[in-house]
Amino acid sequence: MRILVVEDELKAAEYLHQGLTESGYVVDHAATGADGLHLAQQQAYDLVILDVNLPKLDGWDVLEQLRRTHSTRVMMLTARGRLADRVRGLDLGADDYLVKPFEFPELLARVRTLMRRSENIPVPQVLKVADLELDPGRHRAFRGEQRIDLTTKEFALLHLLMRQSGEVLTRTQIISLVWDMNFDCDTNVVEVSIRRLRAKIDDPFDSKLIHTMRGVGYVLEARE
Amino acid sequence: MKPASLSLRLGLTMSTLGALLVMFLAVLAYFALTHELNTLSRDSLASKMEQIEHSLSLYTDPGEISSKPHILLDQVMGHDNLTLTIYDRSNQRSPLLKSGTGMVDPRPELKALRATVDQLTYSDSTDAEGAKYLTLSKLIRLKNGTSVPVLLSMDNAHDQALLSAYLRSTLMALPLLLIFIGLSAWAAVQRGLAPMREFRKVAAMVSTQDLDHRLSVVNMPQELSELAQGINFMLHRLDNGVQQLSQFSDDLAHELRTPINNLMGKAQVTLSRERTSEEYKDVLVSCIEELERVARIVRDMLFLAQVSHPAALAPFELIELEDEALKVADLFSLSAQEKRINLSVVGSARVLGDRLMIQRAISNLLSNALRHCPAGETVSLLIEQGTSNVSLLVSNPGAGIEAHHLPYLFERFYRVDSSRSRAQGSTGLGLAIVRSIMSLHQGVAQVQSLPGTMTVFRLGFPKVDE
Numbered sequence: 001m002r003i004l005v006v007e008d009e010l011k012a013a014e015y016l017h018q019g020l021t022e023s024g025y026v027v028d029h030a031a032t033g034a035d036g037l038h039l040a041q042q043q044a045y046d047l048v049i050l051d052v053n054l055p056k057l058d059g060w061d062v063l064e065q066l067r068r069t070h071s072t073r074v075m076m077l078t079a080r081g082r083l084a085d086r087v088r089g090l091d092l093g094a095d096d097y098l099v100k101p102f103e104f105p106e107l108l109a110r111v112r113t114l115m116r117r118s119e120n121i122p123v124p125q126v127l128k129v130a131d132l133e134l135d136p137g138r139h140r141a142f143r144g145e146q147r148i149d150l151t152t153k154e155f156a157l158l159h160l161l162m163r164q165s166g167e168v169l170t171r172t173q174i175i176s177l178v179w180d181m182n183f184d185c186d187t188n189v190v191e192v193s194i195r196r197l198r199a200k201i202d203d204p205f206d207s208k209l210i211h212t213m214r215g216v217g218y219v220l221e222a223r224e
Numbered sequence: 225m226k227p228a229s230l231s232l233r234l235g236l237t238m239s240t241l242g243a244l245l246v247m248f249l250a251v252l253a254y255f256a257l258t259h260e261l262n263t264l265s266r267d268s269l270a271s272k273m274e275q276i277e278h279s280l281s282l283y284t285d286p287g288e289i290s291s292k293p294h295i296l297l298d299q300v301m302g303h304d305n306l307t308l309t310i311y312d313r314s315n316q317r318s319p320l321l322k323s324g325t326g327m328v329d330p331r332p333e334l335k336a337l338r339a340t341v342d343q344l345t346y347s348d349s350t351d352a353e354g355a356k357y358l359t360l361s362k363l364i365r366l367k368n369g370t371s372v373p374v375l376l377s378m379d380n381a382h383d384q385a386l387l388s389a390y391l392r393s394t395l396m397a398l399p400l401l402l403i404f405i406g407l408s409a410w411a412a413v414q415r416g417l418a419p420m421r422e423f424r425k426v427a428a429m430v431s432t433q434d435l436d437h438r439l440s441v442v443n444m445p446q447e448l449s450e451l452a453q454g455i456n457f458m459l460h461r462l463d464n465g466v467q468q469l470s471q472f473s474d475d476l477a478h479e480l481r482t483p484i485n486n487l488m489g490k491a492q493v494t495l496s497r498e499r500t501s502e503e504y505k506d507v508l509v510s511c512i513e514e515l516e517r518v519a520r521i522v523r524d525m526l527f528l529a530q531v532s533h534p535a536a537l538a539p540f541e542l543i544e545l546e547d548e549a550l551k552v553a554d555l556f557s558l559s560a561q562e563k564r565i566n567l568s569v570v571g572s573a574r575v576l577g578d579r580l581m582i583q584r585a586i587s588n589l590l591s592n593a594l595r596h597c598p599a600g601e602t603v604s605l606l607i608e609q610g611t612s613n614v615s616l617l618v619s620n621p622g623a624g625i626e627a628h629h630l631p632y633l634f635e636r637f638y639r640v641d642s643s644r645s646r647a648q649g650s651t652g653l654g655l656a657i658v659r660s661i662m663s664l665h666q667g668v669a670q671v672q673s674l675p676g677t678m679t680v681f682r683l684g685f686p687k688v689d690e
Contacts, residue, residue: 081526081530101519175555179551179555180551181551181555181587184520186591186654188562189555189559192558193558214505215511215513
């Protein structure tokens with residue numbers, strides 16, 4: 001899948017390019033709004049990641065002009081976090097809006113969500129990773145044959161990790177999706193919850209599923 | 225067009241008003257004088273007529289008047305401006321007696337006199353040369369019963385001269401007077417506004433670098449001294465604000481310098497020789513931790529800036545404080561369990577506010593409380609519906625905060641124990657954010673602490689009218 005990154009700041013463009021390429025995307029880069037618009041109109045991209053502060057043609061203009069002819073998915077990337085700016089971006093037809101500074105795993109997760117949105121992969125009723133099974137409908141979890149008792153929050157956390165299996169989830173994302181708190185909170189709730197979850201689903205078993213990506217976050221996947 | 229100066233405008237206004245006033249007074253005086261002179265003339269004519277009537281009563285018939293006129297002539301002798309004319313009723317062409325120089329045409333008066341006896345009639349007339357006369361006419365009965373018309377005229381030349389002299393002098397004095405009034409007003413305003421130069425001087429000296437200048441209010445007129453005091457007060461507040469701002473940027477630079485120095489040092493040390501990839505990984509992880517701190521400071525700063533300029537905020541909604549407190553408590557319950565601390569939420573009330581911000585304020589207070597609460601104790605959240613406001617109290621037992629720290633707790637970057645809290649990842653902005661959020665909600669953030677006993681933070685919201 002092809003992604004166009006329109007970003008004038010070289011360092012940022014560099015790590016976006018690297019991070020996205022390593023996640024399996026084909027990435028093109030444009031350093032100005034005009035180049036970006038030209039590329040986006042000429043080539044078929046699955047997603048355009050568009051910075052707002054660009055030389056010559058700013059992100060709003062690029063978005064506006066692109067939307068006249070193309071329905072390519074666009075994710076805006078900007079340091080302007082004000083509500084009015086976000087509303088403006090979405091009104092102009094952006095599919096997502098990410099405020100700098102952001103964490104790379106969150107960007108990756110949002111890219112995946114955007115990609116999925118069109119593919120319409122149905123989320124399976126019963127989630128399964130290796131021999132771990134989670135049935136959200138009946139609120140039950142099994143590891144192999146063994147039933148695992150989980151608290152509500154532990155269940156929600158495991159559900160999230162399994163739904164996004166293989167993706168790194170940051171602490172902020174987890175707090176936002178499990179506890180519904182959308183601001184920086186000074187708490188170690190994620191660390192504690194992961195530890196407790198591990199004690200129930202990993203510690204008694206040989207193959208571990210929850211992995212800590214130091215400095216980034218947590219991922220649930222089966223590793224050989 | 226440049227507006228005219230205040231002194232000029234006031235001078236002109238005063239002159240115009242002065243002109244109107246003087247003219248009004250002059251006109252009033254003119255009419256009063258005219259009226260008074262007229263009355264005087266009438267009175268003197270009337271009394272003279274009485275004397276003439278008395279003299280005439282001694283005459284038996286009209287013929288006697290022309291033959292013995294001296295008694296009558298004596299009456300008007302010495303009065304240059306009086307003209308006495310007496311006619312025969314049957315012959316009105318030529319008078320029986322005439323003294324004085326008045327050249328008045330007597331016919332209208334004679335015509336009027338035909339009817340009645342003893343009636344005084346005043347009339348004004350003007351002769352061919354333009355001199356004005358006041359004439360008193362009367363039919364007077366003689367001894368034999370015949371009556372003769374008597375006309376006594378008074379030349380008003382003296383009165384006219386007096387009036388015109390008055391008018392002339394008034395008109396001549398008026399422009400001088402007006403110039404004088406205008407100049408005086410101009411000068412008075414100039415003198416009164418002289419302290420304004422002081423204002424200008426101070427204003428020219430004030431800049432963000434130098435806010436120490438103040439206006440001296442001594443010898444200033446009251447209106448200006450009030451203004452000067454207002455300006456001095458404003459300068460004082462600006463001074464405080466600017467000092468706080470510069471202090472704040474100092475603090476911010478300091479706060480950011482520490483982690484940036486750490487990052488640089490660590491990276492440089494790491495790069496100074498070859499290391500295993502495991503070691504590089506460790507360095508990167510610790511760099512991320514440090515950077516997260518920087519990112520959090522920046523986010524908190526942005527949040528504070530956003531709260532202080534609340535133009536683009538979502539509108540307030542009705543918030544059930546208990547729900548939000550429970551939600552935040554739920555978030556912290558695991559950490560509390562780990563530290564063997566009980567969390568309790570009691571009470572309920574509704575306030576108007578921004579859900580996210582209220583959650584954030586509660587969360588900041590709760591994480592502080594948990595950090596300072598000893599194991600085995602209880603951190604309690606108490607919601608009270610007061611008569612005029614709603615309180616949310618977050619209290620924890622523990623060592624408490626010494627009194628001299630309390631006034632500064634809500635300042636940005638103020639830390640009671642700087643090294644320890646920094647090591648725990650605190651940005652030093654948590655309570656400043658709480659205060660900003662509360663001021664956005666027209667509420668207050670307060671703290672009370674009894675060292676060794678209990679520390680209580682209070683969020684006071686205005687009461688909602690439902």
